Amino acid sequence: MKFKNILMAAVKSILKSRMRSLLTTLGIIIGVAAVIVMVSIGAGAQQQVEQQIASLGSNLLIIFPGASNTGGVNRGAGSINRFTMDDVNMLKDNSTYIKAISPVVRAGAQVIGGSGNWNTSILGVSPEYLDIRSWVLESGEFFTNKDVVARMKVCVLGSEVKKNLFPGSDPIGELIRIRNVPFKVIGVLAEKGQSAMGTNNDDLILAPSSSVLDRLSGGRYINFIQASATRLDQMSKAQEELRQIMRESHHLHDGEDDDFTIRNQADLTDAATATTKVLTLLLGSVAAVSLIVGGIGIMNIMLVSVTERTREIGIRLSIGARASDILVQFLTEAIILSLSGGMIGIFLALGIAYVLNNYSSQPAVIQPAVILISFGFSGAVGVFFGFYPARKAANLNPIDALRYE
Amino acid sequence: MGKVIIETKHLTKKYTVGEVDVHALRDVSLQVKEGEFVAIMGASGSGKSTFMNIIGCLDQPSSGDYFLDGVLTSKLNKNEYAEIRNQKIGFVFQGFNLLSRTTAIENVELPLMYDRQHRIKNPRQKAIEVLNRVGLGDRLDHVPNQLSGGQQQRVAIARALVNEPSLILADEPTGNLDSRTSVEVFGLFQQLNSEGITIVLVTHERDFANFARRIVELRDGKVKNDFMIQNPLIALDELAKLNQMEMPNEV
Numbered sequence: 001m002k003f004k005n006i007l008m009a010a011v012k013s014i015l016k017s018r019m020r021s022l023l024t025t026l027g028i029i030i031g032v033a034a035v036i037v038m039v040s041i042g043a044g045a046q047q048q049v050e051q052q053i054a055s056l057g058s059n060l061l062i063i064f065p066g067a068s069n070t071g072g073v074n075r076g077a078g079s080i081n082r083f084t085m086d087d088v089n090m091l092k093d094n095s096t097y098i099k100a101i102s103p104v105v106r107a108g109a110q111v112i113g114g115s116g117n118w119n120t121s122i123l124g125v126s127p128e129y130l131d132i133r134s135w136v137l138e139s140g141e142f143f144t145n146k147d148v149v150a151r152m153k154v155c156v157l158g159s160e161v162k163k164n165l166f167p168g169s170d171p172i173g174e175l176i177r178i179r180n181v182p183f184k185v186i187g188v189l190a191e192k193g194q195s196a197m198g199t200n201n202d203d204l205i206l207a208p209s210s211s212v213l214d215r216l217s218g219g220r221y222i223n224f225i226q227a228s229a230t231r232l233d234q235m236s237k238a239q240e241e242l243r244q245i246m247r248e249s250h251h252l253h254d255g256e257d258d259d260f261t262i263r264n265q266a267d268l269t270d271a272a273t274a275t276t277k278v279l280t281l282l283l284g285s286v287a288a289v290s291l292i293v294g295g296i297g298i299m300n301i302m303l304v305s306v307t308e309r310t311r312e313i314g315i316r317l318s319i320g321a322r323a324s325d326i327l328v329q330f331l332t333e334a335i336i337l338s339l340s341g342g343m344i345g346i347f348l349a350l351g352i353a354y355v356l357n358n359y360s361s362q363p364a365v366i367q368p369a370v371i372l373i374s375f376g377f378s379g380a381v382g383v384f385f386g387f388y389p390a391r392k393a394a395n396l397n398p399i400d401a402l403r404y405e
Numbered sequence: 406m407g408k409v410i411i412e413t414k415h416l417t418k419k420y421t422v423g424e425v426d427v428h429a430l431r432d433v434s435l436q437v438k439e440g441e442f443v444a445i446m447g448a449s450g451s452g453k454s455t456f457m458n459i460i461g462c463l464d465q466p467s468s469g470d471y472f473l474d475g476v477l478t479s480k481l482n483k484n485e486y487a488e489i490r491n492q493k494i495g496f497v498f499q500g501f502n503l504l505s506r507t508t509a510i511e512n513v514e515l516p517l518m519y520d521r522q523h524r525i526k527n528p529r530q531k532a533i534e535v536l537n538r539v540g541l542g543d544r545l546d547h548v549p550n551q552l553s554g555g556q557q558q559r560v561a562i563a564r565a566l567v568n569e570p571s572l573i574l575a576d577e578p579t580g581n582l583d584s585r586t587s588v589e590v591f592g593l594f595q596q597l598n599s600e601g602i603t604i605v606l607v608t609h610e611r612d613f614a615n616f617a618r619r620i621v622e623l624r625d626g627k628v629k630n631d632f633m634i635q636n637p638l639i640a641l642d643e644l645a646k647l648n649q650m651e652m653p654n655e656v
Contacts, residue, residue, distance in 0.1 A: 005518050016506055315502045318463060319516040319564065320491020322484050398463045402502065 010332040024301040025341030027294025028378050032345025034287035035374045037352050037364065042280025044356075044363035049272045059099075060132065060265040061239055063225040063246065082250075082259070083222045085209075088126075090249045091225065097238035100128035101227040103209045107216040111205065113176025113185075114165040120158070122178060122205045124212025124222075132228040135201075140172045140187030148208040153215065156187040160202035181215045183207060235264050291374070295338065295381035302334050302389035313393050314401030327394035334386020335379060342378030346371055407439035409472075410571060410603050411460055416469035418455050418626075429455040430466070431626040439571070442598040442637075443605045444617035452626040453607045454576060460605065461496060461574045462489045474571060491519050495565025497575035497606075501557040503549045509536060509560045510545045516568045525568070535563040539593060555586035562593060566602075573597065575606035579613060585647055591616040592640030616640055 014021045065083050088103045095101070105124030110117055123129075130142050143154050155176070162171055171185045183205075192201040213220060229238035239262050246260055306313070313326055349371075353364040418430040429452045437443055447453045458464035459471060462478060471478045474493060481489070490496075495516075503512045510532050517528040525531045536542055539559040549557050558578060565573050575594070579587035591613060598604050598618075606617070614620050615638045622630035 002518075009518075012507075311502070312504055315504060316515070316519070317487070318461075318490060318496050318498075318502070320487050320519045320568075322487040322519070324484075325519060399458055402463075402498070 006328060006332050007336075009329060010336050014333060014336060020301065021337060024298055025337050025344065027297035028291065028338050028341025028381065029294075029345040029348060031287065031291030031294040031381075032342045032374045032378050033348040033352065034290050035284055035377075036346065036349035036366065036370055037356075038283035038287040039280055039370045040349070040353050040364035040366045041356070041362060042276060042283050043365040043367060043370075045279065046273055046276040047365055048363065049276055059229040059231070059235060061098075061227045061229060061235070061242060062263045063227070063242060064261045064263065065224065065259070066261060083225060084220050085213075085222065087246065087249050088222070088225055091227065091242060091245050094245050095227075095238070095241055097229055097231075097234050097241050098227045099230045100132050101225065102126040102129040102132055103222040104129075104224050104226055105209050105212045105217050106223045107212055109179045109216060111161070111165065111176055111178050114169070114171060114174060115167060116165060118161055118164045120161050120203050120205060122155075122207055122212055122216060124207055124209035124217070125226075126209055129206065129226070132226050133201075135192065136190045138188045138190040139170070140185070142187055142206075143208050148210050151210045151214055152208060153181060153183045153211055154186045155183040155205050155207040156189060157185055158189050158202045158204040158206075159191040160200065161205055162188045178205070178207075179216060183211075239264055288377070291377060291381060294341070294378075295385040298334055298338055298382065299385035299389060302330065302386055303392070305333075306330065306389050306393040309393075310396065310401050310404040313396050314398055314404065317396070317398035318402060323394040326396075327390045330390035330393045331383065331386050334390065335382035338378045338382030338386070339375070342375045345378070346375060408475075409436050410439045410441075410474055411435065411437035411605070412472040413460070414470045414472075416456075416459065416466045416471060418452070418459065418464070419467045428626050430459070432469070433623075433626070433628055434469075435621065435628065435631070437603065437605060439603055440598070440601055441603055441605075442594070442616075442618045443621060444614035444619070445605065445607045445621045445623060446609060446611070446614050447623035447629075448609065450625075451623040453623050455626075456623065457574055457576050457605070457607050461494055462486045487519075488521075491516055492524075492568060493571050495562075495568065495570040495573045497558070497561050497565050497573065497578045499577035499580040501549070501554070501561045501581070503557055503560055503564075505550065506548055508546045508548055509541060509552070509563075512549075512560055513563045513567050516564060520568065531567060532563070535566045536560070538566065539563045553586070554582050555589055558582065558586075558590055559593065562590075562597075566597070571603060573602055573604045575604065577607055577609070579608070579610075585644075587613060588640050588643050588647065592644065595640050 063083070083103070085103060088101060091098070092101050102125045107122045107124070108119070109122055110119050111122075126148060127142060127144050130137070137156070138159065140156070142156055143152065146152075147154055155178075157165070157171060165171065165176065166174065171188060174185050175182045176185060177183075189202070189206070209222065213222070227238075227242065229235050242262055243258065246262075247258065250259055252259065316326060316329075350366065353366050356362055356364040413433055413435045416430055416433040417428065420427045420429060433452075433456060445453045445456065455464070459466050460473070462473070465479060473489065478486070478489070496502075504515070510529070513532040513536055514528045517523075517525050517531065533542070533545060536545060539562050541556060541559050541563065544552060544556060547556075549560070552560065562573075573594075578594075579590050582590065594604055594606070595616060604617075608614050615634060617634065618637050619633050620630065621628060
C-alpha cells in the first residue's frame with residue numbers, strides 16, 4: 001500500500017469512531033500537557049531562584065569562622081568568632097582577585113526612634129559593602145572610610161526598618177537609639193525583597209564596623225567576612241587566594257585543617273538550581289508516568305479495536321493484504337492517535353502556561369526542547385503501545401478472522 | 406477448453422478437535438480448466454468449505470499437492486500466498502464481507518491498494534469500470550447498509566473482479582439472498598463466465614447448481630460425483646419465467 005493510502009485509511013478509521021478516538025487520545029493529551037506544564041513551572045521556579053541569586057551579587061564570597069572539616073582536630077569553642085579586623089586588613093592588602101572586601105559584625109538590638117521601636121539586626125560593615133552586595137540607596141548617602149576610622153555613630157536603614165520607625169516621614173538626619181546609643185540616619189536602602197536564602201534583606205541597619213564593634217557588640221571579633229571577586233570566571237582562583245591568606249593570617253601549618261569555611265555564591269547558585277532541577281525532574285517524571293498511562297490507554301483501545309475489527313482484518317487478508325500491511329495499518333492508527341493527542345496536549349500546555357504567566361504569581365517558562373521531546377515521546381508511546389495490538393492483528397489467521405462474528 | 410487452472414493431487418486436510426482427528430478432506434484429486442463454471446455441492450461437513458479455503462490459498466492442505474496456474478502452492482510462503490489471493494483469485498463470500506461505512510467504490514478499490522506492483526494504473530477508474538460491469542454504476546458512493554443484499558453481493562463481485570483474476574471463488578454466494586436476487590446473481594456469474602472467467606462456487610442448493618456447467622459433489626471429504634451438465638439453466642430465462650409467474654398475481 002502506498003504511504004498516502006495508509007495514512008488516509010488510518011485517518012478514516014479513526015474518524016469512524018470519533019468519540020472513542022478522542023477518549024483514547026485524552027490520556028496522551030493530559031500526559032503531554034502535564035509534562036510540558038510541570039517542566040515549565042520547574043523552569044520558571046529555577047529562573048526565579050537564579051534571578052534572586054544574581055541579585056545577591058553572584059561573585060560574592062563569604063568566609064565563615066569554624067573548621068570546614070570537623071572530622072579532624074576538634075578546635076572547640078575557640079574556633080568560633082575568631083575573625084578580627086587583622087584578618088580583614090590582611091586580606092585587603094594581599095589579595096589580587098578581590099574587588100572589595102568587608103567585615104560583617106552582627107548585633108541584634110531593640111531600636112528606638114522616630115515614631116516607635118523595632119527589633120532588628122545591625123550589621124557593622126565597611127563602605128565597600130554596598131558594592132559587594134550590589135545594593136542601592138533609595139535616599140541619602142552611605143558612610144565612608146572616614147566614618148569608619150572615626151567610629152562615627154551613623155547608620156543606613158533598610159526599607160523595612162524605615163517603614164516601621166518612620167512611616168511616611170523622611171528619616172534622613174534623624175537620630176535613632178540602638179541599645180541607648182544614638183546613631184544618626186544618613187541613608188535608606190532601596191527595597192530588596194526576600195532573598196533566596198530566606199533572610200529578609202530589608203529588615204536591617206547598616207553601620208560602620210568600627211562603631212558596631214565598639215558600641216554594640218563590645219568585642220573585637222567579627223562574625224564573617226564578605227568579599228567580591230573582580231571577575232566571575234576567576235571565582236575559584238579568588239577563593240583559593242583568600243584561603244591561602246587566611247591560613248597565613250591564622251598561622252596554620254601545613255597539614256592543619258582550615259579553621260574557616262569559604263562559601264561562594266556560585267556554590268549557592270548551584271545548590272539552589274540543583275534543588276529546583278530535582279524539583280523539575282520530579283514534576284516531569286510524575287507527568288511522564290501519566291503519559292505512559294495514556295499509552296496504556298491507547299494499547300487497551302487498540303486491542304479492543306483489533307477484536308472488534310477481526311472481520312475487517314479477515315476481509316483485507318482474503319483480498320491480498322500481507323501481514324505486514326495489517327501491522328502497518330494498525331501501527332499507523334496508534335501513532336496518529338498518539339501524535340494528534342501530543343499535538344492537542346502541546347496547545348493545551350501553551351494555554352495553561354499563558355494563564356499561569358498572566359494570572360498567577362507562578363511563572364511558567366516553556367522551553368521549545370521540552371515541547372519537542374514530549375511530542376517525540378508521545379510518538380514513541382504510540383509505537384511502543386501500538387505495536388502489540390498491531391502484531392496481534394497481523395498474525396490473525398484469515399479463515400478464523402473471516403468467520404469471526 | 407484451455408489449460409488447467411486448478412489441479413489438486415491427493416489433497417487431505419486434518420483438524421484436531423480436542424483429542425479427535427477430523428478428516429475434512431480425504432484424498433481429493435480434481436482438475437478445473439480455464440473457462441469452466443464448477444459448482445461444488447455437499448452437505449455441511451462434507452469438506453466443501455475446507456476445499457474452497459485451500460484452493461483460495463487461505464489455508465494449506467495437511468498433505469497432497471495443489472497447483473494453481475501450474476504453480477505448486479505448498480512451496481510458497483505467507484507473503485506469496487497473499488500475493489496469489491490478491492492477483493489470481495477473486496473471492497465472493499456468503500456474508501458479502503464488505504467493509505462497513507466504506508463506499509462501494511472504495512470497497513472495490515481495496516484489492517488494488519494491496520497490489521505492490523501497481524499493475525492497474527488508475528484504481529479509481531478501474532473500480533468504476535467493474536462496478537458498471539456488475540450494473541451498479543449509479544451506486545458508486547453508497548455504503549453497504551444503503552444497498553440491498555443483492556447489490557452488496559454485486560459490489561463484492563466487482564471487488565473480486567477488479568484485479569482481473571484468473572479465478573473467481575464463491576462460497577455460498579446466494580446463501581443470504583432471496584431466490585429472485587439469487588437468480589440475478591447467478592445471471593451475473595454466467596455472464597462473467599461467458600466472458601472467459603473461471604468460476605468455482607460452493608452451493609448446497611441443487612437448483613442453483615444447475616446454473617453451472619459442471620457439478621462436483623463432496624461427501625465426507627471425498628469426491629462422490631463429478632459430472633458435466635449438458636443443458637445448464639440460463640439465468641435470464643429463469644428470470645423471465647419468474648416475471649411471468651408474478652405478473653398474474655399483480656394484475
